[in-house]
Amino acid sequence: DAMVIQNPRYQVTQFGKPVTLSCSQTLNHNVMYWYQQKSSQAPKLLFHYYDKDFNNEADTPDNFQSRRPNTSFCFLDIRSPGLGDAAMYLCATSRGLAGLQETQYFGPGTRLLVL
Amino acid sequence: AQSVTQPDIHITVSEGASLELRCNYSYGATPYLFWYVQSPGQGLQLLLKYFSGDTLVQGIKGFEAEFKRSQSSFNLRKPSVHWSDAAEYFCAVVGTGNQFYFGTGTSLTVIP
Numbered sequence: 001d002a003m004v005i006q007n008p009r010y011q012v013t014q015f016g017k018p019v020t021l022s023c024s025q026t027l028n029h030n031v032m033y034w035y036q037q038k039s040s041q042a043p044k045l046l047f048h049y050y051d052k053d054f055n056n057e058a059d060t061p062d063n064f065q066s067r068r069p070n071t072s073f074c075f076l077d078i079r080s081p082g083l084g085d086a087a088m089y090l091c092a093t094s095r096g097l098a099g100l101q102e103t104q105y106f107g108p109g110t111r112l113l114v115l
Numbered sequence: 116a117q118s119v120t121q122p123d124i125h126i127t128v129s130e131g132a133s134l135e136l137r138c139n140y141s142y143g144a145t146p147y148l149f150w151y152v153q154s155p156g157q158g159l160q161l162l163l164k165y166f167s168g169d170t171l172v173q174g175i176k177g178f179e180a181e182f183k184r185s186q187s188s189f190n191l192r193k194p195s196v197h198w199s200d201a202a203e204y205f206c207a208v209v210g211t212g213n214q215f216y217f218g219t220g221t222s223l224t225v226i227p
Contacts (some may be wrong), residue, residue: 004158006158027148040219040220041219041220042205042217042219042220043205043215043217045214047216084118090158090159092159103149103161103164104149104161104215105129105161106151106156106158106159106160108157109156109157109158111156
């Protein structure tokens with residue numbers, strides 16, 4: 001019973017070609033997060049949505065955008081991928097914000113390769 | 116500022132041996148602490164969490180962790196490691212602004 005689903009699991013794109021990664025959840029959680037994880041590094045938060053409110057981390061490049069059309073779905077758009085954007089992208093959800101003793105539930109991730 | 120340190124980048128243990136993975140945090144108030152496990156090519160799975168109360172926390176897969184405020188530590192333990200425990204382990208703390216701060220992870224290798 002998948003709770004946080006990410007599609008595709010592997011994505012290959014060309015340098016500069018826009019790409020969209022998808023995340024869906026069956027938990028009906030209010031918060032959805034996108035993380036970038038490079039090889040042998042900790043996940044780095046890019047942004048999160050609390051319901052429809054978008055919260056961007058200060059150091060997230062403008063090249064990264066996100067959309068949340070409804071509670072269940074959230075998309076990560078990379079407008080012009082560079083070689084340095086090759087990474088695992090993790091989606092996570094929580095019922096409320098983390099500071100309220102909420103656990104984050106992670107999807108399996110999408111590994112992005114930029115050629 | 117909040118931060119998490121996992122001093123051991125890589126640990127190798129024999130199957131059946133005990134395991135302890137170290138985690139030290141920096142946070143001024145009462146921390147919310149988590150341990151996640153990540154198998155190769157997979158997302159993160161929650162092992163256990165500490166919010167308050169009993170400082171010894173039981174998790175899934177036979178793992179436990181002990182919160183020690185005096186040492187700012189939240190070490191993960193397992194009495195007998197199985198080959199399937201080989202993975203990357205991340206400690207995390209929730210800081211101000213409700214953000215998760217992850218450590219850099221400890222890679223566990225289990226030898227037969």
